[in-house]
Amino acid sequence: MNSAIEFQNNEDLVFFGKVNASISHELKNILAIISEAAGLLNDLTELASKGQDFKLEMMKTCSQDIIEEIQRGFGTIKQMNTFSHSVDDPLKRVNLIEVLGLMINLAGFLSFAGKVRFDPPEESAPIILTCPWRLQNLIYQSLVYAFESVGPDGEIQVSLHPQKNGSARITFSGLGTKSARTFPVDQTIQIAASINAEIGMTGDSHVLDILVPQLVESMR
Amino acid sequence: MKVLLVDDEKKFAMMLSKRLVLRGIDVDYVYTGEEALVMAGNSRYDVAILDVKMPGIGGIELKRKLSGLAPGMKFIFLTGHGSETDFEIGSAEAAYYLAKPLQIEKLIEILHEVTA
Numbered sequence: 001m002n003s004a005i006e007f008q009n010n011e012d013l014v015f016f017g018k019v020n021a022s023i024s025h026e027l028k029n030i031l032a033i034i035s036e037a038a039g040l041l042n043d044l045t046e047l048a049s050k051g052q053d054f055k056l057e058m059m060k061t062c063s064q065d066i067i068e069e070i071q072r073g074f075g076t077i078k079q080m081n082t083f084s085h086s087v088d089d090p091l092k093r094v095n096l097i098e099v100l101g102l103m104i105n106l107a108g109f110l111s112f113a114g115k116v117r118f119d120p121p122e123e124s125a126p127i128i129l130t131c132p133w134r135l136q137n138l139i140y141q142s143l144v145y146a147f148e149s150v151g152p153d154g155e156i157q158v159s160l161h162p163q164k165n166g167s168a169r170i171t172f173s174g175l176g177t178k179s180a181r182t183f184p185v186d187q188t189i190q191i192a193a194s195i196n197a198e199i200g201m202t203g204d205s206h207v208l209d210i211l212v213p214q215l216v217e218s219m220r
Numbered sequence: 221m222k223v224l225l226v227d228d229e230k231k232f233a234m235m236l237s238k239r240l241v242l243r244g245i246d247v248d249y250v251y252t253g254e255e256a257l258v259m260a261g262n263s264r265y266d267v268a269i270l271d272v273k274m275p276g277i278g279g280i281e282l283k284r285k286l287s288g289l290a291p292g293m294k295f296i297f298l299t300g301h302g303s304e305t306d307f308e309i310g311s312a313e314a315a316y317y318l319a320k321p322l323q324i325e326k327l328i329e330i331l332h333e334v335t336a
Contacts, residue, residue, distance in 0.1 A: 025273070028300035029229050032320035036235035039324055043242050058238075065231050111228075111273035152275030 011187055015137040022109040023080045030073045037062040037069070079105055086132040091216060094132050096160055096168055097125040103136055104158065107143035114147050115155040126160065126168040129215045134195045139170065141188055142199070142208055146172045148179035166214030173207045183208070221335050222264065225249040226256040226282065227271040227298065232320075239324055245331065253277025253285070260289050266335050269327075272299040272310060283313055294334040298322070 041062045048054045082102055097120045104116050146156045154176055161169040184192070184199045192199040198211040223240065227233040228251050237249040248263070250256050253276055256268070268286055272279035283295050295314035310317035315334045318327065 025300045028320050029232065032300065032322065033229060033231045033235070035321035036232055036239065040235050040239050043239055047242070062235070065235070069231070111275055111278070113275075 011191060012133060012137065015133075015140065019083060019106055019140065020080075022106065023076060023083075025111075026076050026109040027073065030069050030076065033069045034066055034073075037065045041066075076109075083136070086136055090131055090133075091129060092132050093127050093129050094135070095125045095127055096170070096212070097121075099132065099135060100139060100158060100160060100170065103139040103143060107140055107147065110144065110147065112147055112152050114150050114152055116143070116158055117155060118158045121160050121162055123162060126162045126166075126214075128166075128168065128212055130197075130212065131195050131216060134191055135197070135212065138188065138191055138195075138197065138199060138210060141184070141191075142170075142172050142210065145179060145181075145183040146175055146208065148181075150174065150176040151178045154178075163211075168212050168214075170210040170212065171207060172209075175206045175208060177205075221245055221266050221331060223247045223331065224256060224259055224263075224265040224268045226251070226253065226268065226274070226279070228252065228274045229271070236322070236324075240328075243324075243328055245328070253279075253282040256282055257285060257289070260286050260293075265290065265293055267294045267296060267331055269296045269298060270314075272297050280309060280313055296327075296330060296334070 041059060044055050044059055044062075079102060083106060100118065100120075104118055107113055108116070143156075143158075147154075150156055154174075156172055156174045159171045159173065161171065163169060183201075188199060192210065195216050196213045199209070201208055223245055225233055225237050225240075225247055226249070227236075230251055233249040233251060237247040240247045248259055248265075250259055253274060256270075257277075259265075260268075268283070270279035270282055274282075277285070279297055279299075283297075286293055286295075296316045296318060297310040297314045298318055298320060299310065300320045307317060316330050318330070
């Protein structure tokens with residue numbers, strides 16, 4: 001087997017594991033809140049049944065929190081489902097705004113995630129034929145580095161610039177200097193190359209660019 | 221017993237603290253490690269319940285800083301992760317390491333045990 005392909009497959013699995021771990025963490029947090037809200041409701045009804053004041057406002061807050069967290073859970077599971085199905089087809093037409101939105105949401109589950117400002121282009125969404133899995137990996141790695149670079153209180157901007165030839169440029173700007181590592185590393189550049197994309201810092205190291213072609217005829 | 225609860229999941233911290241208060245435990249809660257250090261500088265706590273994964277100062281680092289401020293303080297870690305590695309690190313650093321969602325009675329039992 002070609003060693004480059006073998007390596008990239010391993011990278012793919014690492015990516016899958018990292019994202020799933022962060023989703024499970026998010027779901028556990030949601031369940032923990034629901035558990036505490038239900039527990040508190042139970043505590044309050046127990047106290048009321050023993051003759052103490054009926055704390056209606058607090059009970060309403062608990063119920064509302066449970067409803068909100070269930071919605072948050074549904075949203076998280078929907079994203080998990082979309083992410084899981086991105087491996088169904090090695091090559092697929094994808095809407096770049098949707099892919100970026102999904103990756104921004106999933107990277108947002110990381111404990112060190114900062115804020116992201118994403119302004120989708122006003123013109124129609126760029127649709128490209130690519131390997132969704134590898135593209136997601138590339139975007140996710142870029143977001144992780146961007147978060148590290150600004151710290152949890154920082155903010156980065158993600159922009160999408162459709163090019164005249166049908167390709168698209170994804171830009172991560174506002175990067176800081178807090179990350180202890182350099183990016184992109186050789187493995188990241190190889191992942192980009194496998195879908196004929198290019199990744200790199202611009203001159204001042206505060207902006208990271210990914211150039212994605214409109215079509216990938218075959219994947220390396 | 222005075223407890224400091226630190227968790228960046230705001231609703232979780234607020235509701236858990238209310239449930240502990242209903243069980244007679246004196247609790248202050250904050251959402252960040254930075255706030256916890258300020259609180260520990262102003263008050264004396266017997267136990268700190270710390271979320272392991274938090275933005276900024278994480279639970280493990282916070283425990284070390286709080287230990288420096290208050291050498292007698294006991295620690296219980298909370299986590300939503302629960303990986304083998306997390307468990308090993310957490311167990312080495314604190315008296316107890318609990319995975320979310322919590323069982324409140326188990327937490328109460330542990331609080332009494334570490335402060336006995």
